Amino acid sequence: MSALSSSNWDRRNVLRAALGLTAAGGLAACGSNTGRSSGGSGSGLVQYFHAYGEAGTEQAIKRYAKAYSKANVTTNWITGNNFEAKLFSSLLTKQAPDVFEFHPQLQMVKSGQVADLSDLIDPVKDDFNPADIKSHTVDGKIYGIRMIDDPQFFYYRKSMLEKAKVDVPTTLDELLEAAAKLTTGKVKGVFLGNDFTAVQNPLIFSAGADTLNEKNEIAYHTDGVVEGLKKLRQLFTSGNVLLDAPTDFWDPSALDQGLCAIQWGGMWSMPVMQKALGDDLGIFPFPAIGSSGKQSVYNGGWSMFVNAKGKNVDAAKEYVKWLWIDQKKYQEDWALSYGFHIPPRTSIANGATKLKSGLPAEAVKLFTDYGHFDNIAFDQAMQTAFNDVIATSVRKNGNPEAALDTCDKKVNVELKKLFG
Structure with a gap:
């Protein structure tokens, strides 16, 4: 069992709980007792983090916070499988955190939930990956500081592919053929996560499409x-896919334990997988789909935001600047010591020796050549709507066109809310 197995949350699934779920209430903020009357008031600051699976992450975040001298920073390390719902519900209450990690969301900018951090980032803007800046920018203002970039791709056992005389797939058709040849009595050909939703963005990108266009249309x-x-429906029904793994795609144990020959996963798992499999480990991007398709690598990741509706906005911004702009040693430690992530700061990435050779260097190249980033306008409700497309047309036997039509209606409602 890998270190990642301690978390039972599909923590980097692109399908996050819809913002609308929290409006109904009934979800209490979760985390450690701060010893103060409310989460975002008093003499200290409160920060929210989801429970990373990599060993040592909770201790690291708390160690960084303890080193900050200008305020007492309390960390709510939120376990369980619905971090988003707990975060959103807490933001509606007096228990709201001052600082929290999440993903760029236009809805949160439009509602005034997240503070403009341009003044913090502008002096070092050129040191960030331009795509990370773009994905956090609205009307020229930057909301959120990227902490880590998390490219996702397929891992595979080289020996299993060699034994079955299977080449590394470059198209989705080839992946289907490979899965069939690689499936034996106890081993399934491929694992794409327990409900296939982990690959919904790569599916879009590899088909030569996108979530939204430059005009913010479907x-x-x-x-x-x-x-x-x-x-994907063919794969799901083929008998060549691992459908009941003990843990989901974010955990490397399905491949490590020999349950499958190919597994979808993220760069964060690489150190654990290399330790388990050594040189028998390879990676490849999500294969191309159709005549206009291209291979793709979806870049997940996490960013730090300041609660603009909190009582300590200035103090929170000062802390965020200290940790995620000024403290490069902590930023490097966070990206490279507890799993592998690509530092969004170019200066840190350029000095990251752990990513300079072998499989990590190959992952960085895939990220550079095939990487796709989140669109800040494709919000929670839209992602959930596409989640339903996967459920209807892949896990069930629904018509994909009809499922997409239904999705379109939901997405257009959200787009009208955001853009009029």
Whole structure:
């Protein structure tokens, strides 16, 4: 069992709980007792983190906070499988955190939930990956500081592919063929996560499509995406896919323990997988789909935000600047000591010796060549709507076109809310 197995939350699934879920209430903020009357008031600051699976992460975040001399910073390390719901519900209460990690979301900018951090980032803006800056920028202002970039791709056992005389797949058709040849009595050909939702963004990108276009209109409803959904349905029903893994895609144990020959996962798992499998480990991007498709690597990751509706906005911004702008040693430690992530700061990434050779260097190259970033306008409700497409047309036998039509209606409602 890997270190990641301690977390039972599919923590980097692109399908996060819809913002609307929290409006109904009934979800209390979760975490350690701060010893103060409310989460975001008093003499200290409160920060929210989801429970990372990598060993040592909780201790590291608390160690950084303890080193900050200008305020007492309390960390709520939120375990369980619904970090988003707990975060959103807490933001509606007096228990709201001053600082929290999340992903860039236009809805949170439009509602005034997250503070403009341009003044913190502008002096070092050129040291950040431009795509990370773009994905956090609205009307020229930057909301949130990227902490880590998390490229996702397929891992595979080289020896298993060699034994079955299977080449590394470059198209989705080839992946289906490989899965069939690699499936034996106890080993399934491929694992794409327990409900296939982990690959929904790569499915869109590899079909040559996108979530939204530059005019903030639907861009995922294409013939290529329909074809991809049909292929995933074939995979799902083929008997060549691991469907009941003990843990989900974020955990490397399915491949490490020999349950499958190919597994979808993230760069964060690489150190644990290399320790288990050594040189028998390889990686490849999500394969191309259809005639206009291209291989893709989805970049997940986490960013730090300041609660603009909190009582300690200035103090929170000062802390965030100290930790995520000024303290490069802590930023490097966070990205490279508890799993592998790509530092969003170019100066740190350039000095990251752990990523300079072997499989980590290959992962960085895949990220550079094939990487796709989140669109800040494709919000929670939209992601959940596409989640339903996967459920209907892949896990069930629904018509992909009809499922996408239903998704379109939901997404257009959200787009109208955001853009009028």
